[in-house]
Amino acid sequence: xxxxxxxxxxxxxxxxxxxxxxxxxxxxxxxxxxxxxxxxxxxxxxxxxxxxxxxxxxxxxxxxxxxxxxxxxxxxxxxxxxxxxxxxxxxxxxxxxxxxxxxxxxxxxxxxxxxxxxxxxx
Amino acid sequence: xxxxxxxxxxxxxxxxxxxxxxxxxxxxxxxxxxxxxxxxxxxxxxxxxxxxxxxxxxxxxxxxxxxxxxxxxxxxxxxxxxxxxxxxxxxxxxxxxxxxxxxxxxxxxxxxxxxxxxxxxxxxxxxxxxxxxxxxxxxxxxxxxxxxxxxxxxxxxxxxxxxxxxxxxxxxxxxxxxxxxxxxxxxxxxxxxxxxxxxxxxxxxxxxxxxxxxxxxxxxx
Numbered sequence: 066x067x068x069x070x071x072x073x074x075x076x077x078x079x080x081x082x083x084x085x086x087x088x089x090x091x092x093x094x095x096x097x098x099x100x101x102x103x104x105x106x107x108x109x110x111x112x113x114x115x116x117x118x119x120x121x122x123x124x125x126x127x128x129x130x131x132x133x134x135x136x137x138x139x140x141x142x143x144x145x146x147x148x149x150x151x152x153x154x155x156x157x158x159x160x161x162x163x164x165x166x167x168x169x170x171x172x173x174x175x176x177x178x179x180x181x182x183x184x185x186x187x
Numbered sequence: 188x189x190x191x192x193x194x195x196x197x198x199x200x201x202x203x204x205x206x207x208x209x210x211x212x213x214x215x216x217x218x219x220x221x222x223x224x225x226x227x228x229x230x231x232x233x234x235x236x237x238x239x240x241x242x243x244x245x246x247x248x249x250x251x252x253x254x255x256x257x258x259x260x261x262x263x264x265x266x267x268x269x270x271x272x273x274x275x276x277x278x279x280x281x282x283x284x285x286x287x288x289x290x291x292x293x294x295x296x297x298x299x300x301x302x303x304x305x306x307x308x309x310x311x312x313x314x315x316x317x318x319x320x321x322x323x324x325x326x327x328x329x330x331x332x333x334x335x336x337x338x339x340x341x342x343x344x345x346x347x348x349x350x351x352x353x354x355x356x357x358x359x360x361x362x363x364x365x366x367x368x369x370x371x372x373x374x375x376x377x378x379x380x381x382x383x384x385x386x387x388x389x390x391x392x393x394x395x396x397x398x399x400x401x402x403x404x405x406x407x408x
Contacts, residue, residue, distance in 0.1 A: 067281055067312035075198045082194045092189065096198060103314050103341035152340030155373045162376035171198045171315075180188045 068105060072112025075173055076122075082176045089180040091117075091125035099132040099170035101152065106131065134168020202316065205284035209319025212291075213302070219402040220302045222318050224342055225326035226335075227308030230352040230385060232260045234326065234394075235303055237385040239267045241395045242301070246402070249299035251290045253282040253307045260305065270296050281312040284319055300402060310339040321405060322347035329353050329362040336370040344374040348381065350394065355384035 079094050098104050106129050113127045137144045138156035145156060145163060154163045197203055213220050223231050232252075239248055250271040252260040261273035272294035274286050287304065291297060304320060306313040314323075325346035327335055330353055336343040343349060349371050357364065364382075371380055381397060383390035 078196055082192050086192050152344050153373045154376055173196050173198050175193050177191045
């Protein structure tokens with residue numbers, strides 16, 4: 066399981082973003098995970114909880130945008146509906162290699178934090 | 188006061204910055220870098236021993252070994268007179284670019300023509316981490332079973348090269364080679380597949396030619 070390490074990196078990225086824009090306690094974080102990123106959202110949630118528990122950002126919510134890949138056949142000239150998380154890059158109708166766009170996202174999109182003017186920096 | 192900041196930043200940005208720095212360093216030294224990924228016991232170290240035997244006279248080869256514990260793999264490579272550094276992950280299931288930086292600081296590995304990074308034996312976690320390599324190589328031994336590409340599609344679709352190993356055992360195991368070749372092609376239409384046996388030497392020339400050719404194209408570009 067590599068999601069724990071990724072959750073730690075997500076947390077670091079969020080803390081850095083907060084530092085760049087002030088200081089305060091994380092409230093909500095929105096991330097993007099692609100269906101072809103080889104990362105399991107439930108395990109990221111589990112890792113996130115483990116990372117923030119007992120810390121200054123305990124209770125911060127993690128919101129996950131699940132991003133599907135666009136798998137387009139250049140010969141049929143259309144996007145193909147693939148089953149969830151399909152990695153097969155061959156057009157199911159004509160056998161041409163598909164052009165895959167997106168689906169590999171693993172991004173922090175938005176960080177919401179609460180400034181507490183009296184609080185010392187975490 | 189509540190502040191919302193939109194950032195859209197790679198979650199692994201910190202690790203990926205290190206990978207890019209490494210890539211720059213390898214470009215400068217003209218080193219071809221491969222990230223070898225497979226299950227434990229598929230023959231990564233044995234293939235490296237065979238490769239060193241074929242190429243070490245003409246090319247400077249260096250190896251970084253990733254394992255949870257022991258110096259065994261690095262010892263095997265050093266015994267052949269090739270510089271090797273063992274990264275011990277102490278339980279972590281993959282190597283990270285920062286560990287490669289430390290390895291380069293600790294051991295005299297560069298300048299080299301080809302640097303092999305043998306990742307921790309695991310078909311899942313190493314897939315996500317960029318080590319600054321030119322390309323990933325996935326190994327699949329015929330004794331592991333022919334269902335692995337479809338069961339672990341991420342690595343087979345991301346590795347430029349798939350090496351089927353222990354091919355000398357094909358007559359003794361139920362491994363449908365044609366099906367595997369078809370599955371790998373479906374997952375990775377532009378990838379290259381090499382079939383080798385480190386024991387008999389079959390396919391090793393093809394594998395070494397591929398390395399030399401990739402080294403040549405890297406240096407031309």
